[in-house]
Amino acid sequence: MRNVDAERVRALPLFSGVSDELFRDVTGGCFLQKFPAGTTLLMEGDPVDFLYVLLDGSVELGASWNDKETTLAVLQPVSTFILAAVVLEADALMSAQTIERSDILMLSGEALRRAMKEDAQFGFAVAQELSGCYRGLVRSIKNQRLRGGLERLANYLITQRVKQGGGETFTLPHEKRLLASLLGMTPENLSRAFSTIADYGVVVNGPQVTIARPVVLERLAKPDPLIDNHRPHGLGPVGEAQRERGLGDHSPQAGL
Amino acid sequence: MRNVDAERVRALPLFSGVSDELFRDVTGGCFLQKFPAGTTLLMEGDPVDFLYVLLDGSVELGASWNDKETTLAVLQPVSTFILAAVVLEADALMSAQTIERSDILMLSGEALRRAMKEDAQFGFAVAQELSGCYRGLVRSIKNQRLRGGLERLANYLITQRVKQGGGETFTLPHEKRLLASLLGMTPENLSRAFSTIADYGVVVNGPQVTIARPVVLERLAKPDPLIDNHRPHGLGPVGEAQRERGLGDHSPQAGL
DNA sequence: CGGCGAATTGACGGACGTCAACTGCTGTGG
């Protein structure tokens, strides 16, 4: 692992409080692999032996049943994933695949569990990470069950605007196809939702979105701090009670 | 706290591995309260200072937005809840209210966090608990997004049958009204789903349900171990990799 | 006996999924 990469991993909330020695223990037998776009890293039901850390690129966490598919989260660097399965030594409940060319670090699950049992500080950090992931999922379920498709889209757009600096116009981070799946609808329906939402001052031009009248859009979206985890982009210095991950776009950050 | 109650708490996976001393520390300044049915213990957005342990009765975890409500879980004794909020010292994302007369133990969140930071073993147990809760929610989202209402009901019934011993007939543990909300549908729709599902050999008589032809019902339900957490009732001795909570009825066991 | 709430049933409408056709872009190979 290169030094720059090590530092980026080290800067994760998970590792920021631990000793250099413990960090070396955990990252001891690790791999850094580069995967092309569309690579399946993990399938639902697979046993999990590594904690994955996305350093570059992006990864989709998805699930399927009875020939239907849905995406539960899209991860951006730097994020860990499948922490929960590693802690329990359990099989994966979601599949993971790269969306673009990605650099991924794989940490030994066994070393991680050992470190947790030896270092209470690190164990606490893992518990905090898991708590944040859990709360991210709670937000996601509330978003899913309490709002309709149009409302989900409206809130997604508001969240994206905030995350990208709050300017009047921003860029959709994913293909619309993928966004639809993340929002729990079909691509056709997302397309219709975009045309409906034009009445609320949203202008779409390819991946460029501009929110002309934020107030009008907010009256539709009714964003709620207990569902939408708005945080100014670049997440800055994080205080004690704010280490919550879980994302404004209702994606669990890490876990599984 | 009575001795019988202490033993029941002690028997929770969370505490089963810790020293007597640490257990006394954590349960030091705790309250045991009895609440009547319908009592609101916690509202969304409230700050959380205690870890709750349901000893008797049952508790609904729910959420609301824009005059809509949904129930995310129904807890049975013995369960802990709002662990995640306690770990992060964060506000509640769900509300909690008793469904029937309930005995509830309230443990100091501060003491719990202190114990986690002092005892790596306990911290690990908390991480395992949180992981199980997280995975329960993942199952819940998959159930919600990938299956239709009829399929959710069918799988719920199969899960209940297993949990209650696998006999041909069993009892619905909640009012149908509540069950509907848990399954993410309206009472009217649940009623219709019950009458539709009669064609698959399900006979309903008040709270009594008998599954006449399990094979036919399973062909409809297509239960999946990656969604439905079937485990024979009474959960027996649990091995290392099987401490997963999260419930076959797709309810997170503890957390929030 | 009367009233309340749970449960059921029917009628209706809206939201959403499905199927199909069409557009525009991109990359590939003749």
Added chain:
DNA sequence: CCACAGCAGTTGACGTCCGTCAATTCGCCG
């Protein structure tokens, strides 16, 4: 250099699932 294939995105038509409103029945408890 252009023709063509392939895929994302859009649009329309249609059907289904599900929520809403209303009326009714039933059981429980005052």
